[in-house]
Amino acid sequence: MNSPEDTFSTTAGPAPAGAAMAHGLLDRVLAILLRPGEAWLQIEREDLPITRVVASYLLILAAIPAVAGFIGTSVVGIGAFGLSVRVPVVQGLVGMVVGYGMSLVMVFVMALVANALAPRFGGQAQLPRAFQLIAYGATAGWLGGVFSAVPALAMLGVLAALYSVYLIYRGVPTLMRVPQERAVGYTAAVIACGIVAALLVGLATSFVTPRPGGLGGLGGLGAPGTLGGASSVKLPGVNITVPGTDIHIDTAKVESASRRMEEAQARGDTQAAGKAMGDMMSAALGGKGAAPLAPEALRALLPTSLGAMPRTAVEARSDAAMGVQFTNVSAQYSEGERLIEVRMQDIGAVPALAIGMASWSRSTLDSETADEVERVYRRDGVAYKESYRKDGTSASLVMLLPNGVLLEGSGNLPMDDLRAALQAVPVGQVAALKRAS
Structure with missing residues (x-):
């Protein structure tokens, strides 16, 4: 089995290269999702230019939410019980293309932000590394975009995207050389800027991108009673104001659950690994919050x-x-x-x-x-x-x-x-x- 490093640098003929690329892509995706610590160390040893990351990884994965979104809004439609409201196909295609393009733009914007902020948190500004951090860290979000094909499941895609925040956090010390004790604050700053950028990009594309019934986009709702106000993302050692959020992340619980998940995977205990992943996601999302309405x-x-x-x-x-x-x-x-x-x-x-x-x-x-x-x-x-x-x-x-x-x-x-x-x-x-x- 080829390692991601070998397959991503292959120069073989079209058929072997295509097979190796697909195999390497799958290996990379699984490693980032299930073994992020090992994956980031492997990525750190690679010397891939931004163009190679874009061509071999980003262009492929970023297409998943764009295509799935088109299927969900223009083919499946929004609704249930046989009632389905569909976005016209032409408008859906325009939205797919624009959404795909804006997703790529957002990766570049986030990479620039991550690169600029690194020295302020004791890290090193290296744009290719910052680009790898965002492009690979967003893997869970790209894959979660497949839920957009079934609009009723779109909220699961949101949860997958939030897992990407944790993946980025795990890669910060390795790629950006930010000290571990400052990685949480750095990640929070990058995500805060990303939320603002996403809101601006979403506003700029709202006239051509279909956004059905309240399931699309990023940002917007604060805790009950603070809707429309600016509250804080409260993390150990940092207090960053982000419009419309009130999230309290216990990083110790995130780290503990992550270690338990990796240990369970190493011994082949899928049940324990699944429980640990649930605990990790709960902690990364700021806890389970209030009980949902019955x-x-x-x-x-x-x-x-x-x-x-x-x-x-x-x-x-x-x-x-x-x-x-x-x-x-x-x-x-x-x-x-x-x-x-x-x-x-x-x-x-x-x-x-x-x-x-x-x-x-x-x-x-x-x-x-x-x-x-x-x-x-x-x-x-x-x-x-x-x-x-x-x-x-x-x-x-x-x-x-x-x-x-x-x-x-x-x-x-x-x-x-x-x-x-x-x-x-x-x-x-x-x-x-x-x-x-």
């Missing part, structure tokens, strides 16, 4: 009808993944060919999870084309996002409530009819729900 509490507030449209299906579930829990309920209402889906998701129980779920809520938008309208605004402490086609064939209205519940209604009807139908949902009662501490 599915039955949200389901009880789903009306039995929306005007003349009876409820024809309902689903309530609570899922757990990588150390965190989240609640999701949805219902379908139909009359003839008219369909409406109402969905409520509790994204406020884990602030770090919510970072990736509602970037739109921190901005305002009033966009209109010949065929479509999209608006983002705030009223009485609630963030609203509405989008619809002028021909009345589809509409979506999303509300982010102060307690971190994302309430969404979508259907194949005009926006005015959707607004009127959603008046049957007791928004005030949903917003009044509280979590157990």
